[in-house]
Amino acid sequence: MEIYHGNIVYSESVKSLKEIKSGYIIVDNGVIQGVYDKLPDEFSKYKVIDFGNNIIIPAFNDLHVHAPQYPQRGIAMDVLLYDWLNQYTFPLEAKYKDEAFYKSVYSAFVNDLIKHGTMHAVVFATIHSPASDYLVSELEAKGIKAYVGKVNMDKDSPDYLVETTDASVKNTEEFIKKHINNKYAKPILTPRFAPTCSYEILKKLGELADKYDVGCQTHIVESLWEKEEAKKCFTGCRCDMQIYQEAGLLKHKPFIAAHFIYPSKEDIELLNKCGGYAVTCPDATTNVIAGIMPAGNLIDTGINLAIGSDIAAGSYLGIYRQVASAVRLSKIKSLYEQDNRTISFEEAFYMATLGSGEIFGKVGSFKKGYDFDALVIGDLQDPFMELPPKQLVERFCYSGDVTSIKARFLRGKSI
Numbered sequence: 367m368e369i370y371h372g373n374i375v376y377s378e379s380v381k382s383l384k385e386i387k388s389g390y391i392i393v394d395n396g397v398i399q400g401v402y403d404k405l406p407d408e409f410s411k412y413k414v415i416d417f418g419n420n421i422i423i424p425a426f427n428d429l430h431v432h433a434p435q436y437p438q439r440g441i442a443m444d445v446l447l448y449d450w451l452n453q454y455t456f457p458l459e460a461k462y463k464d465e466a467f468y469k470s471v472y473s474a475f476v477n478d479l480i481k482h483g484t485m486h487a488v489v490f491a492t493i494h495s496p497a498s499d500y501l502v503s504e505l506e507a508k509g510i511k512a513y514v515g516k517v518n519m520d521k522d523s524p525d526y527l528v529e530t531t532d533a534s535v536k537n538t539e540e541f542i543k544k545h546i547n548n549k550y551a552k553p554i555l556t557p558r559f560a561p562t563c564s565y566e567i568l569k570k571l572g573e574l575a576d577k578y579d580v581g582c583q584t585h586i587v588e589s590l591w592e593k594e595e596a597k598k599c600f601t602g603c604r605c606d607m608q609i610y611q612e613a614g615l616l617k618h619k620p621f622i623a624a625h626f627i628y629p630s631k632e633d634i635e636l637l638n639k640c641g642g643y644a645v646t647c648p649d650a651t652t653n654v655i656a657g658i659m660p661a662g663n664l665i666d667t668g669i670n671l672a673i674g675s676d677i678a679a680g681s682y683l684g685i686y687r688q689v690a691s692a693v694r695l696s697k698i699k700s701l702y703e704q705d706n707r708t709i710s711f712e713e714a715f716y717m718a719t720l721g722s723g724e725i726f727g728k729v730g731s732f733k734k735g736y737d738f739d740a741l742v743i744g745d746l747q748d749p750f751m752e753l754p755p756k757q758l759v760e761r762f763c764y765s766g767d768v769t770s771i772k773a774r775f776l777r778g779k780s781i
């Protein structure tokens with residue numbers, strides 16, 4: 367049994383961010399037994415690990431991140447999506463056939479993810495099987511709950527970054543078989559996006575989804591170009607989501623729709639119906655993708671929302687910055703399109719923790735029965751005015767960085 371003392375902040379629901387000043391979290395075997403403002407007598411015999419005035423919050427979830435693009439973060443931010451992909455991203459992704467290269471990048475990526483307080487993630491790899499296997503094994507070894515995808519691209523891609531349909535399906539099945547019984551890092555189907563996938567490959571991935579009960583991640587209506595191009599490639603479909611429905615890819619959980627910036631009414635209905643997640647990646651969508659998810663209005667439809675760093679279209683791995691950016695962008699969206707409402711800090715924090723934690727199990731909150739995956743945040747109080755813990759968490763998201771994270775816990779273990 368471990369007892370942690372400090373200021374405690376966590377989401378109880380989409381509208382409610384709970385704050386306990388000078389409270390206690392009781393953890394047994396990595397699982398939370400209760401949160402109290404006074405330590406109950408029955409626990410008085412145990413040693414208290416005291417974080418004083420520091421704040422204990424749940425670790426973050428990143429629901430859209432491209433591990434192979436990690437070396438590209440923070441560069442080539444002044445070009446549009448097409449050039450960004452063709453001049454920078456695709457040539458970089460082609461390098462993941464080189465064992466020494468992928469090992470060094472993926473090890474650094476996983477370490478940096480943890481350093482930034484992300485302990486649950488949905489990750490794109492590349493088309494390359496050995497590199498994708500290595501990425502899964504790194505996450506599994508560190509105990510990070512994740513879904514990782516070997517990417518499928520069988521058309522309209524550079525010659526050096528494309529597979530034949532048959533090879534891609536065969537390699538994907540091998541990838542699933544290798545990792546399906548992992549404890550923490552599991553496989554997920556990952557067709558890159560509709561314009562680089564044939565109908566045949568999507569259908570075959572749908573068969574793999576049925577055979578192994580695996581979910582799917584992809585990019586959905588991520589730009590005006592992609593929205594129209596997807597419909598041109600799949601002429602029978604009225605919207606992006608329908609392509610995946612027809613292929614049988616919405617039947618298994620989780621379904622992760624990255625960006626979801628320009629959804630039609632039917633896209634929203636289909637995503638809602640399959641219980642999938644729309645992932646906003648605020649820095650990415652302003653850096654290269656050019657658009658803002660209507661997050662506030664989507665919350666009101668009942669859709670599940672999450673947040674992603676989308677390295678390297680996003681330039682910073684810490685999800686806390688994306689929480690701040692999601693609020694900021696919702697205000698810009700609302701300024702230019704007045705029928706879009708803004709989102710609150712509580713809503714954005716929920717999206718990055720409890721709201722998207724469900725796909726990994728009981729993570730993202732400090733409710734009873736949840737994993738104690740937590741960060742201790744400090745050094746944000748200043749002497750000018752005393753701020754309550756909730757506002758210090760907001761300050762951390764806007765102006766903190768890794769140096770504000772004083773400790774990290776994964777299922778009760780300090781890491």
Ligand SMILES: [Zn+2]
Pocket residue numbers: 430432585624676
């Ligand atoms: Zn992406």
